[in-house]
Amino acid sequence: MDKMMKVVLCAFFLHFVLFPTPHDSAAQEIKIGIVSCLTGPAAFYGTYMKKGVDLAIEEINAKGGIKGSKIAPIWEDDKGTPTAAVSAIKKLISVDRVPVVVGSLTATALAMIPVADKENTVFITSLSTHPDIAKMSKWSFRNCINTVPSAMAVVDFAYKQQGKRKLGILFFQNESTRRIAEGVKKRFEELGGTVVGMEMLAEEGVDYRSPIIKIKNANPDSIYIAAFARQGGLAMKQLVESGVNLQFYADPIESPVWLQTAGSAANGAIYGYLDIQQSFLDKYKSKYNEEGEIWGALYYDTMYTLTIAIEKGGYTAEGIRKSLIEIKDYPGITGAITYGPERDVIKPPIIKMVKDGKFMKHQ
Amino acid sequence: MVLQLIVNGVVSGAIYALMAVGFALIYNSTHIFHLAHGAVFTLSGYTLYFVVKGMNLPLPVAILFAITLSILLGIAIEVRGYRPLRERKVSLAAFLISSLGIFIVVENGLILLFGAIPKLITEEPLKAYQIGSLVITQLHMTVILCCLIIFPLLHLLFAKTRVGKMIRALSDHPELALIIGLETRRLYLFITILGAALAGVAGIFVGLDVGVTPIMGWDAVLIAAVAVIIGSVGYLPGAGVAALLVGLVQNLSVLKISAQWQGTITFGLLILFLVFRPKGIFGKMIASRGA
Amino acid sequence: MSGNRSVLVIQGLTKYFGGLKAVDNVYMEAAECSITSLIGPNGAGKTTIFNLITGLLQPTSGKIYYKNQSILALPPTTIARIGIGRTFQEPRVFNRLSVLENILIGFPSQKGERVHHALLRTKAAFEEEKKNKEKAIEILEFVGLADRGSDLAQDLSHGQQRFLSVARVLASNPDLLLMDEPTVGLHREEIVRLIDLMIRLVKSQRRTILLVEHNMDVVMNISDEIHLLVEGHGIAHGKPEDIKANPKLVEAFLGTSLSGNRKKGEVLCT
Ligand SMILES: Nc1ncnc2c1ncn2[C@@H]1O[C@H](COP(=O)(O)OP(=O)(O)O)[C@@H](O)[C@H]1O
Ligand SMILES: [Mg+2]
Numbered sequence: 001m002d003k004m005m006k007v008v009l010c011a012f013f014l015h016f017v018l019f020p021t022p023h024d025s026a027a028q029e030i031k032i033g034i035v036s037c038l039t040g041p042a043a044f045y046g047t048y049m050k051k052g053v054d055l056a057i058e059e060i061n062a063k064g065g066i067k068g069s070k071i072a073p074i075w076e077d078d079k080g081t082p083t084a085a086v087s088a089i090k091k092l093i094s095v096d097r098v099p100v101v102v103g104s105l106t107a108t109a110l111a112m113i114p115v116a117d118k119e120n121t122v123f124i125t126s127l128s129t130h131p132d133i134a135k136m137s138k139w140s141f142r143n144c145i146n147t148v149p150s151a152m153a154v155v156d157f158a159y160k161q162q163g164k165r166k167l168g169i170l171f172f173q174n175e176s177t178r179r180i181a182e183g184v185k186k187r188f189e190e191l192g193g194t195v196v197g198m199e200m201l202a203e204e205g206v207d208y209r210s211p212i213i214k215i216k217n218a219n220p221d222s223i224y225i226a227a228f229a230r231q232g233g234l235a236m237k238q239l240v241e242s243g244v245n246l247q248f249y250a251d252p253i254e255s256p257v258w259l260q261t262a263g264s265a266a267n268g269a270i271y272g273y274l275d276i277q278q279s280f281l282d283k284y285k286s287k288y289n290e291e292g293e294i295w296g297a298l299y300y301d302t303m304y305t306l307t308i309a310i311e312k313g314g315y316t317a318e319g320i321r322k323s324l325i326e327i328k329d330y331p332g333i334t335g336a337i338t339y340g341p342e343r344d345v346i347k348p349p350i351i352k353m354v355k356d357g358k359f360m361k362h363q
Numbered sequence: 364m365v366l367q368l369i370v371n372g373v374v375s376g377a378i379y380a381l382m383a384v385g386f387a388l389i390y391n392s393t394h395i396f397h398l399a400h401g402a403v404f405t406l407s408g409y410t411l412y413f414v415v416k417g418m419n420l421p422l423p424v425a426i427l428f429a430i431t432l433s434i435l436l437g438i439a440i441e442v443r444g445y446r447p448l449r450e451r452k453v454s455l456a457a458f459l460i461s462s463l464g465i466f467i468v469v470e471n472g473l474i475l476l477f478g479a480i481p482k483l484i485t486e487e488p489l490k491a492y493q494i495g496s497l498v499i500t501q502l503h504m505t506v507i508l509c510c511l512i513i514f515p516l517l518h519l520l521f522a523k524t525r526v527g528k529m530i531r532a533l534s535d536h537p538e539l540a541l542i543i544g545l546e547t548r549r550l551y552l553f554i555t556i557l558g559a560a561l562a563g564v565a566g567i568f569v570g571l572d573v574g575v576t577p578i579m580g581w582d583a584v585l586i587a588a589v590a591v592i593i594g595s596v597g598y599l600p601g602a603g604v605a606a607l608l609v610g611l612v613q614n615l616s617v618l619k620i621s622a623q624w625q626g627t628i629t630f631g632l633l634i635l636f637l638v639f640r641p642k643g644i645f646g647k648m649i650a651s652r653g654a
Numbered sequence: 655m656s657g658n659r660s661v662l663v664i665q666g667l668t669k670y671f672g673g674l675k676a677v678d679n680v681y682m683e684a685a686e687c688s689i690t691s692l693i694g695p696n697g698a699g700k701t702t703i704f705n706l707i708t709g710l711l712q713p714t715s716g717k718i719y720y721k722n723q724s725i726l727a728l729p730p731t732t733i734a735r736i737g738i739g740r741t742f743q744e745p746r747v748f749n750r751l752s753v754l755e756n757i758l759i760g761f762p763s764q765k766g767e768r769v770h771h772a773l774l775r776t777k778a779a780f781e782e783e784k785k786n787k788e789k790a791i792e793i794l795e796f797v798g799l800a801d802r803g804s805d806l807a808q809d810l811s812h813g814q815q816r817f818l819s820v821a822r823v824l825a826s827n828p829d830l831l832l833m834d835e836p837t838v839g840l841h842r843e844e845i846v847r848l849i850d851l852m853i854r855l856v857k858s859q860r861r862t863i864l865l866v867e868h869n870m871d872v873v874m875n876i877s878d879e880i881h882l883l884v885e886g887h888g889i890a891h892g893k894p895e896d897i898k899a900n901p902k903l904v905e906a907f908l909g910t911s912l913s914g915n916r917k918k919g920e921v922l923c924t
Contacts, residue, residue: 038589039479040479041480200621205626206573206574207572209371210368210613211621213367213368214364217364230481237486238488258484263488264486265487336420525758525759528755531750532751535750539747542708543734543759543822543823544734544826545731547731595739
């Protein structure tokens with residue numbers, strides 16, 4: 001090969017390594033990589049996410065985008081599987097050269113964060129409630145609260161406000177739901193209550209009657225259910241069918257799937273999570289003709305905070321990272337947003353409940 | 364609590380029995396490991412779901428549809444899947460592969476049509492009755508009632524009618540049945556229809572109880588197979604009794620161990636039997652046939 | 655008996671299994687109301703001939719006529735229905751059916767076979783069933799198993815199962831009975847009873863028997879015609895006297911001596 005050619009190639013190479021930003025920021029579109037479970041068993045989460053993201057981008061682009069450049073999301077479907085998620089994020093970083101990737105569920109996030117860390121790319125999710133997500137890398141952010149604080153808020157509410165003393169716990173066979181259940185038990189006992197029974201809902205099962213009967217037989221005065229939307233809903237339905245008509249407390253499983261699964265059994269259930277502003281719910285309803293829900297709302301906020309960060313810090317990973325950390329009390333539709341140096345959003349949970357098939361603030 | 368667990372065990376056992384007896388019927392007479400039985404079960408559940416939720420028709424109509432479609436799928440499996448293989452005298456492995464293929468096609472077809480997400484047919488909690496400390500849903504009572512009608516009828520069919528005798532003869536010695544001039548084609552068809560109808564009923568009950576998923580057939584057919592082995596291969600009532608036993612053991616085991624092991628218990632039971640009583644509960648009643 | 659019509663005629667029957675000539679250009683006939691025996695060493699092709707007649711195997715070439723009609727293209731079910739019954743080397747019975755049911759199942763196509771008849775138990779089906787039951791009991795009496803009707807076939811002794819398999823075949827009322835080594839595993843007195851049974855089948859029931867048998871006493875006692883088969887070839891045939899007249903032949907091929915005797919002049923079928 002010609003010596004001249006080598007020099008040119010090296011120069012090109014150096015150019016990309018050392019000065020990728022000025023080149024890219026001059027581009028017409030702001031590309032943002034998004035990896036989500038658009039198909040597969042958890043596809044409904046991916047669908048909620050997409051609706052929130054699309055709504056935000058549509059609004060932002062309609063207002064002129066970021067400094068005149070339109071946001072162009074690049075969607076990759078991971079089907080909810082870690083391996084597909086890893087290939088997707090690698091493709092986004094090396095082929096599409098995006099400085100930021102938006103992720104979804106815990107399982108895929110845990111697989112993608114090490115890649116983002118190695119490649120110095122910002123990663124943000126609003127669906128994973130695993131406690132370690134933001135801790136795993138200085139590039140990893142989260143815009144949804146860890147389920148533990150909201151579960152604790154609910155336990156306090158149950159003991160102090162509603163005078164419950166004998167709690168039965170049902171938890172879904174999963175690392176994060178198990179942790180919550182253990183946290184709930186610890187907190188309830190610290191407060192002075194008794195946990196009369198703790199039973200697991202098997203992962204592959206749909207018939208939870210055996211654990212339910214065991215809990216029922218322990219004579220609780222209320223039930224805490226640590227589970228995801230579908231299993232939690234099924235458990236509530238079968239609790240009622242088994243003649244357990246007690247106060248149900250539950251995790252942040254605020255999703256229509258919960259209501260669809262539990263039917264009227266969900267009515268009266270109390271849980272803790274974030275509030276959603278009515279303005280968002282109205283916009284959502286008029287665009288999609290269905291009720292808005294929390295995950296779409298969180299991603300809606302996420303897209304807005306990313307926009308602010310790109311505007312302020314520029315379209316580079318480091319710029320986005322710095323600006324995200326600096327965001328303070330951004331007035332999101334799910335409450336004031338501050339990521340802080342821990343990169344994990346801090347928002348106080350509120351006590352919510354299901355009433356007439358709708359999610360709302362308690363009382 | 365024990366009483367409640369027994370009742371629940373009987374209910375799950377009864378549903379397993381519907382599946383197991385259908386599976387045994389086909390296995391005993393054809394020796395096909397009829398995995399596609401799970402496809403019939405799943406299709407029945409989804410038909411019910413579609414007719415109730417998609418077409419907004421009343422439940423009895425949906426049940427009719429579900430049974431009809433189950434039977435049609437059963438006939439298709441026999442006529443298009445098994446019969447050509449049988450008449451080419453291929454090995455049993457080929458039947459198993461064919462059966463597995465049918466199962467996968469149906470499963471993936473349902474995923475394409477309805478997605479992989481589980482669906483509920485009855486979103487409202489089922490109506491339940493309280494009898495003392497015992498709670499039983501209307502659906503579960505119906506399950507038990509239906510089984511109290513279906514199984515004695517089946518018994519009558521096999522013990523008293525000529526068709527029943529012919530099926531027993533076919534199961535006992537297929538070659539001899541052919542030689543003495545039994546219309547084996549029609550018998551096989553009758554068996555598949557009967558088996559499919561039973562799987563269809565089971566699919567309806569499970570669909571109404573806990574909803575449908577595209578993969579629901581696997582568990583159902585595996586438990587059925589386990590019941591057939593525990594209940595002694597070749598002895599039809601054995602499959603039903605064993606299925607009831609599996610249901611009871613699964614539910615009662617909660618007394619001693621965490622509910623999370625329920626699935627494992629089924630296979631634990633299978634292994635116990637394979638080691639200590641490989642011929643199943645009724646093994647002694649079935650002398651092995653010479654050559 | 656030479657004047658009797660031939661119920662079965664076999665011409666040039668040949669069956670290859672790959673390169674093995676299991677049956678090679680065999681000619682034979684079975685006259686009405688007679689017992690024709692096929693003898694020969696193991697592997698001579700006797701069972702294969704039975705399989706060819708009953709349609710379980712298709713011949714490589716040759717012809718088979720039953721009552722002057724070719725039955726070559728017919729499926730086993732049809733062959734059974736038109737009157738050819740068969741017992742096997744091992745007693746084949748439906749183990750998990752009762753002795754009586756074993757017979758009932760063998761009766762040709764019935765109203766009970768129709769699903770709706772079976773389920774609704776129509777009067778016609780009911781009456782037919784009653785008639786069949788009587789017939790079945792009659793057959794069981796004929797073979798000497800009348801007292802075992804309600805027992806499962808698997809509970810019978812080996813010998814009883816053999817008699818049951820004969821009875822089972824009789825249910826289809828065959829004119830031609832193919833019996834493959836029926837005395838194997840029977841006690842002496844059971845053999846005597848079986849011989850008696852075969853003679854009654856031919857003599858009083860006017861059936862025709864094609865018999866494969868190793869017990870030369872039996873063969874020489876009851877056969878009207880004997881065919882000697884070796885390695886697929888028919889090498890000799892004739893009346894028992896003819897075969898006995900040439901004992902070396904039999905001894906050479908069968909390794910057994912002939913000691914059977916049958917009262918001269920006894921006629922099985924008149
Ligand atoms: N289905 C078959 N396939 C291949 N070879 C066979 C088959 N049936 C019989 N044979 C062979 O044909 C020959 C004749 O067998 P058979 O008719 O059973 O003899 P026998 O006179 O002892 O009844 C034997 O060599 C046997 O191995
Ligand atoms: Mg032989």
